[in-house]
Amino acid sequence: MKYQMYYEMMEQPEALRKTFASELDNMNNISKLAESVDTIYLIGCGSSISTCYSIRDALASVSHLRIEVFTGYEFVYNKKLNKGENSLFISTSQSGETADTLAALRKANEFNIDTVSISNEPDSSMVKEAKYPVITLGNTETAILGTKTYITQLACLYQILFAASGYEKANEILEELSTIPNLIEELLETTEEDNKRLAKEFKDEEIFYCLGSGVNFGLAYKLAMTMLMEGAIKHACPLYSAEFRHGLIERAEEGVPLIFLDADLESDKLTKIAINFSKNKLEAKTIIYSLKDYANINPLLAPFILVIPLEWFVYYLSHFNGEDPGSTRHIGKVRYE
Numbered sequence: 001m002k003y004q005m006y007y008e009m010m011e012q013p014e015a016l017r018k019t020f021a022s023e024l025d026n027m028n029n030i031s032k033l034a035e036s037v038d039t040i041y042l043i044g045c046g047s048s049i050s051t052c053y054s055i056r057d058a059l060a061s062v063s064h065l066r067i068e069v070f071t072g073y074e075f076v077y078n079k080k081l082n083k084g085e086n087s088l089f090i091s092t093s094q095s096g097e098t099a100d101t102l103a104a105l106r107k108a109n110e111f112n113i114d115t116v117s118i119s120n121e122p123d124s125s126m127v128k129e130a131k132y133p134v135i136t137l138g139n140t141e142t143a144i145l146g147t148k149t150y151i152t153q154l155a156c157l158y159q160i161l162f163a164a165s166g167y168e169k170a171n172e173i174l175e176e177l178s179t180i181p182n183l184i185e186e187l188l189e190t191t192e193e194d195n196k197r198l199a200k201e202f203k204d205e206e207i208f209y210c211l212g213s214g215v216n217f218g219l220a221y222k223l224a225m226t227m228l229m230e231g232a233i234k235h236a237c238p239l240y241s242a243e244f245r246h247g248l249i250e251r252a253e254e255g256v257p258l259i260f261l262d263a264d265l266e267s268d269k270l271t272k273i274a275i276n277f278s279k280n281k282l283e284a285k286t287i288i289y290s291l292k293d294y295a296n297i298n299p300l301l302a303p304f305i306l307v308i309p310l311e312w313f314v315y316y317l318s319h320f321n322g323e324d325p326g327s328t329r330h331i332g333k334v335r336y337e
């Protein structure tokens, strides 16, 4: 038996290809705008804010672009703006209707800031109200945790902001980005069985701590907030890897599941120290997703790769607990019908 999420996962490569075929020129124009502003605000909620964290942290180590990330209502209530400031506002929203993010977009419009909305819904409020809409072509997605709408949104942010980044290797990254659909196609096939087995082994666990550094923190956030909590109905908590030794080290113990994301970034030396300690000293149940096991690609692109085995893990974790991984219990936002 297959859930709807299965088919939606399989559509990820095609969704990426279609989005790039249709939106590349549009995104290139937005990159030019992004090059000339003082600050770029990235706004989203849940999976969508996780893409903002990923691109912010990918660029932080290689570019001087000034990027600030907010959830919708944090931007509305806790961010002071100046009329006509030289900024670019980018909202990310699969539905284009999430109230928090929409309120943030309206605030940016009131302050005459140039606004971009990246959304999967061409008729949504955010697409109508932003000055520069970017449409991801994920088609209908029912899985609340987001697969094809997530990956296309992430790819748009990478395309727009790496092109604007001034990073001397930006073109290499963008070239590698164009190979991602083929890589994902392969990974969807090759990573299912191992992660199904892993999910069976971990099906009765109640809580998962999810750790990553740099560009992988955004994915750790998505893994905990939407994949595990919304998709698999498990408790979960995202952390930067180096935060392992502040708090979690006192709570993790034999048998507690910890999921580490490792891309061999320079900062992943701290991820590796935490892995060693958790495995050998604490005897915690340590699950490691290492980029090098899946692809030979620039580590700044790690979230595009690691998310695929994680999707299988969460899909089957949910299945072995008798849950549909794409369903929701309480979330009542606008859905893709």
Ligand SMILES: O=P(O)(O)OC[C@H]1O[C@](O)(CO)[C@@H](O)[C@@H]1O
Binding pocket: 045, 046, 047, 048, 049, 092, 093, 094, 095, 096, 097, 098, 101, 144, 145, 146, 226, 230, 331, 333
């Ligand atoms: O991307 P959207 O449509 O704005 O939704 C934001 C978030 O809301 C949820 O559907 C529920 O919190 C998440 O899965 C999603 O990432």
